[in-house]
Amino acid sequence: MHHLTRIAAGLAVAGCITHAPAAWAQAPEAFSRYGCDGCHTVSAYGIGTAPTADAGGPPDLSDVGTRRDAAFIQGFLKKQVALDGRKHMLRFPGSDAELSALAGWLVTLDRPPAPAP
Numbered sequence: 001m002h003h004l005t006r007i008a009a010g011l012a013v014a015g016c017i018t019h020a021p022a023a024w025a026q027a028p029e030a031f032s033r034y035g036c037d038g039c040h041t042v043s044a045y046g047i048g049t050a051p052t053a054d055a056g057g058p059p060d061l062s063d064v065g066t067r068r069d070a071a072f073i074q075g076f077l078k079k080q081v082a083l084d085g086r087k088h089m090l091r092f093p094g095s096d097a098e099l100s101a102l103a104g105w106l107v108t109l110d111r112p113p114a115p116a117p
């Protein structure tokens with residue numbers, strides 16, 4: 001199930017990422033509302049004030065779209081699939097539609113994390 005990734009890539013290539021579905025525009029707000037930013041920074045996009053991840057800590061998600069697809073992210077956030085033998089610390093408390101929008105946004109993130117301040 002890679003079609004969301006392909007849609008995102010197609011939008012980016014077409015240069016019309018600003019016309020992404022409206023739900024995606026709310027994804028950064030949901031990221032904060034559901035407390036994702038309590039553990040994760042998205043430093044390249046100016047999200048989160050936690051210190052840049054130490055080894056073994058919650059990863060910075062600035063380039064998560066280069067290593068995960070939407071299907072994995074949704075399954076992982078529902079604690080249905082594991083990463084390196086571990087399930088995600090938090091089970092996503094919102095709706096499937098919100099999780100789908102969040103995952104659709106996360107897979108577009110592809111910038112190198114900002115250097116630690």
Ligand code: HEC
Pocket residue numbers: 031034035036037038039040056057058059061064067068073077083084086087088089090092102106
């Ligand atoms: C209590 C801390 C905590 C919270 C809150 C949290 N996470 Fe995580 N998250 C982690 C940790 C720790 C990992 C690394 C998992 C591992 O390596 O086993 C992780 C991993 C991830 C990954 C995979 C990253 C990668 O490099 O592949 C994604 C995507 C993710 N989280 C998204 C979210 C989203 C979206 C939310 C909000 C709904 C959220 N997280 C809330 C701790 C947290």
